[in-house]
Amino acid sequence: GRPRRISLDDFRHEALDEVSSTNTEAFARARAGDSGFLWLTAERQTGGRGRRGRPWVSERGNLYSSLLLIDPAPTEQLGSLPLAVAVAVHAAVLSVMPASGEPVEIKWPNDVLIGRKKTSGILLEAERVTDGRMALAIGIGINIAHRPDLTLYPVTSLADQGVSVSAPEFFARLFAEMAEVLAFWDEGRGIAEIVRRWRRVACGIGEKITVNLPDRSISGIFSGIDDKGILLLDRGPDGIMSVAAGDVFFG
Ligand code: BTN
Known part of the structure; x- marks a missing residue:
């Protein structure tokens, strides 16, 4: 560095x-x-x-x-x-x-x-x-x-x-x-x-969450963040979705 x-x-x-x-x-x-x-x-x-x-x-x-x-x-x-x-x-x-x-x-x-x-x-x-x-x-x-x-x-x-x-x-x-x-x-x-x-110290890793995007809401398991801080949402058969911005709700 x-x-x-x-x-x-x-x-x-x-x-x-x-x-x-x-x-x-x-x-x-x-x-x-x-x-x-x-x-x-x-x-x-x-x-x-x-x-x-x-x-x-x-x-x-x-x-x-x-x-x-x-x-x-x-x-x-x-x-x-x-x-x-x-x-x-x-x-x-x-x-x-x-x-x-x-x-x-x-x-x-x-x-x-x-x-x-x-x-x-x-x-x-x-x-x-x-x-x-x-x-x-x-x-x-x-x-x-x-x-x-x-x-x-x-x-x-x-x-x-x-x-x-x-x-x-x-x-x-x-x-x-x-x-x-x-x-x-x-x-x-x-x-x-x-x-x-x-x-x-992250809240809710491994739990079901809903993410509100500007145009829709998506749910899945919060599997963590990547090295750039992007949220990773496990959508089961639909795979892992990367979310750059949104509001998270637990459950
Ligand atoms: C949030 O929505 O969670 C962000 C809130 C940020 C509030 C702080 S208070 C000091 C600074 N001045 C503002 O007008 N907003 C931020």
Whole structure:
């Protein structure tokens, strides 16, 4: 692999009060010439975004954060970035949970679940800025003090799990885990290890799942992910199907 380029000292952090979305704010910084490795956190968001065009309820008390990276890696390496981020968020959540707590797992591709309920979501967005530079916003939301009222999937918060930690305290852990995992990911050869770590804490491997694609739903046995993070769905006589993007439901 290449020599390590990312280190803990590269990162800066700016705490904001209210923004529309920390991802949007990160892109604004990129357009204004920021060179990346900038973490933005906000107390609340007025236009928080989730995956697949969904809103992300963003009241005070939870963590809303985005890490801005500029031209972080060759395109072929970027596919594994969501997995690396999930592994880091998982480690941060695990670090605050009591040993007797419910299992902390990753739901493909990068939700972090506690006891099979979602406690964190990750939204990666890319935008081309001046001089052809590619800005990447890694948006991470963690349910700390409360959870939204949702019917789409079960949700929980750290408070629900009996964990009392503030958003800034949790962010300090996330910051450290992300710096470590990203440095490792950046070495290139760290990717295989990140995929291994992801698999070890994956939720539902070997179980029946349904994947919602934009135009249809498909069911099968979740047989794991390939080395690029593609979901592998065992469809019995129809063979193994590769899924690059979709929403997973268990059972
Ligand atoms: C998901 O749907 O699971 C992804 C949720 C991502 C939410 C975070 S909160 C910080 C950042 N800013 C946003 O507008 N979204 C992400």
